[in-house]
Amino acid sequence: MSQADDRIDAARILARTLGPGGPELSCEECFAELDRYVELELAGADADGSVPGMRAHLAGCPACDEDHRSLLGLLGDG
Amino acid sequence: MVELHALLLKAARFEVNRRRASLPHLRGDDHEDLAQQSADDALLAVLGKLGEFRGESRFTTWAYKFALLEAGVKVRRRAWQGREVPLEDEAWAVLADARRGVSGEAETRDLIEALGEEIERSLSAHQRAVLVAVTLNDVPIDVLAERLGSSRGALYKTLHDARRKLRAALAERGFDTAERDRSEQR
Numbered sequence A: 001m002s003q004a005d006d007r008i009d010a011a012r013i014l015a016r017t018l019g020p021g022g023p024e025l026s027c028e029e030c031f032a033e034l035d036r037y038v039e040l041e042l043a044g045a046d047a048d049g050s051v052p053g054m055r056a057h058l059a060g061c062p063a064c065d066e067d068h069r070s071l072l073g074l075l076g077d078g
Numbered sequence B: 001m002v003e004l005h006a007l008l009l010k011a012a013r014f015e016v017n018r019r020r021a022s023l024p025h026l027r028g029d030d031h032e033d034l035a036q037q038s039a040d041d042a043l044l045a046v047l048g049k050l051g052e053f054r055g056e057s058r059f060t061t062w063a064y065k066f067a068l069l070e071a072g073v074k075v076r077r078r079a080w081q082g083r084e085v086p087l088e089d090e091a092w093a094v095l096a097d098a099r100r101g102v103s104g105e106a107e108t109r110d111l112i113e114a115l116g117e118e119i120e121r122s123l124s125a126h127q128r129a130v131l132v133a134v135t136l137n138d139v140p141i142d143v144l145a146e147r148l149g150s151s152r153g154a155l156y157k158t159l160h161d162a163r164r165k166l167r168a169a170l171a172e173r174g175f176d177t178a179e180r181d182r183s184e185q186r
């Protein structure tokens, strides 16, 4: 493995174990807001300004992050 | 109702298809069964929550998320069926590898070492088990929830509390994890 890969590995481990720094939504709040958030994103609107704490939760929670990507992908598919 | 089920099935199939690679041992029929079950369960969830739909998004978008959630959870659990959750020991090896990988960078190496110590020292047994499984051993949180008879939301809360504790313990030892967050974003 290259030095750059090692650095990414270490950064990934730190990011995953320590999570996002700021305030974030819970999984339940994330699910409740997910549809509105994704529509704002697809409309090019200020999704993060409208749903504070969502971006941080998606960074910290792999499961909700996958649900988010899926909804974005499904709607983006048409 | 038939239309609603068709809508949910479309989303469930999309999700199962996306995750096909994580289910190499399943046949085509199994994929379709998984999608059908997900659509059935999502239909019940949607009907139970109709009163909560406030029109803040299109109805289809709102309904889709229930089907994607059901299908995503089912696929992850199916992918882990018959597979043990890795032991905590495997996580210590992950940390040791990461530390060796950055042995030339004293600050990061020290931080990872301190992180390992605080995972052992500062967390409750339950917090440690959840944090290690989800963040170091890559166990999907929905799979862990099923094994522990818990829920995604409850386990994430535990993970969140564990992360706060680790950050506080590391800050007390002079590590600036907040500065690290800022430099990540730059």
Ligand SMILES: [Zn+2]
Pocket (backbone or CB within 6 Å): A026, A027, A028, A030, A057, A061, A063, A064, A065, B156
């Ligand atoms: Zn979550």
